[in-house]
Amino acid sequence: MTALRFGRVAAMGAVAALILFAGVWGSWGTAQHVMLAKGHEAGTVRVTRCAGDVCTGPFTPTSAGARARAHVELGKSVAVRAGRTYDVVLRPGTSDAVRSGPAGILYAWVPFGGALLLASVVVAGGMRLTRVAWVLAGSGAVLLTATFVTL
Template structure:
C-alpha cells in the first residue's frame, strides 16, 4: 500500500479482499460438503442392506463360480423366513473368492447378495472413505483449514485401512 493512499481506498480494498476470502471459503465448503454427501449416498445403497437386517433374508453363500464381475453359488438360510436358493449372485471383488463361504444378506426381491458382518459393513462404506480423503484435500487447499483436513484425511485413511484388514 502507498502510505499517501486515502483511508477510504484502503478500507474498500480490505473489504473486497474479505469478500473474496469469504467467497472462496464458502465455495470450497460447499464443494467439500457435496463430496461428503456423495460418499454417503454412494455407500448407503449397500450399507442399508447390511446394517438394517431386520426382516431381510440372512444366511451364507458358498461361491462356486465367478465370471464377468459376478460370483454365484447356493444360498443357505440362517434367519427365520428365509428360504434356501440354488443360486444367488454376489459382486465379484478382491474380497470374494471362489470356493469360500460368506455371510450375506439378500437384497429384497432379488437374488443379489451383499456381504454382512463387520467386514461387510466396512466394505459398504468404502465410497465414504474415498470421499473423506478427497474432501480433506479440498478443505486443506481451498479453505486453508489444515487441522480439520488432517482429521478428515486420517478418518478416511483409517476407514480404508480397516476395510483392507477386515477383508483379508
Template sequence: MIPAMPAASAASRTAPVTALRVVSMGAVAVLILVAGVWGSWGTAQDVMLTKGRERGTVTVTACGDDTCTGPFAPVSTGASKRASVVMDKSVGVRKGQTYDVIVKPGTEDVVRSGPAGVLYSWVPLGGALLLASVVVAGGLRLTRVAWLLGGSGIALLTAAFAALQ
C-alpha cells in the same frame, strides 16, 4: 487520495474474495461428503438394518469379472433356499469359500454381512473423505481438519481391506 482519509487496507479489499472462496469450497466439501454417504447407504442399509432381511451363507462356485455366484443356504427364519445368488466380486471373495450374506430385498443379489460387510459398504465414504480432505486443505486452508478427514478416510479404507481378507 485525500490526505485526511486513510488508505484502504488490503484485508478489506480481499474480504469478499476470501468469503466467496470459503463458502464455495465449503459447499464443494460438503457435497463430496454427502455423495460419499449417498453412495454408501445403498448397501449399508441392507447390512446394518438387518431386521426382516433374509440372512444366510453363500458358497462361491463361480466368479466372473465383476460378480461371483453360488447357492444360498438360509440361516434366518423366513429365508428361502436359492440355487444361485449374485455377489459383487471384491478383494476378499474367493471361489470355494463360504460367506455370511444378506439378500437385498426383491432381488437375487447378496451383500456381505458382519463387520466385513459393514466396512465394505462404507468404502465410498472413505474415498469421499480423502477427496474432501484435499478440498478442505487447499480451498479452505484448514490443515488440521483436512488431516482429520484424510486420516479417517485412510483408516476406513484400510479397515475395510483388512476385514475382507
C-alpha cells in the same frame, strides 16, 4: 479482500460438503441392507463360480423366514473367491447378495472413505483448514485400512 476470502471458503465448503454427501449416497445403497438387516433374508453363500463382476453360488439361510436358493449373485471384489463361504444378506425381492458382518459393513462404506480423503484435499487447499483436513484424511485412511485388514 475479505469478500473474496469468504467466497472462496464458501465455495470450497460447498464442494467439500457435496463430495461427502456423494460418498454417503454411494455407500448407503449397500450399507442400508447390511446395517439394517432386520427383516432381510440372511444366510451364507458358498461361491462356486466367478465370471466378470459377479460371483454366484447356493444360498443357505440362517434367519427365520429365509428360504434356500440354488443361485444368488454376489458382487465380485478382490476379497471374494470361488470355493469360500461368506455371510450375506439378500436385497429384498432379488437374488442379489451383499456381504454382512463387520467386513460387509466396512466394505459398504468404502466410497465414503474415499470421499473423506478427497474432501480433505479440498478443505486443506481451498479452505485453509489444515486441522480439519487432517481429521478428514485420518478418518478416511482409518476406514479404508480397516476395510482392507478385515476383508
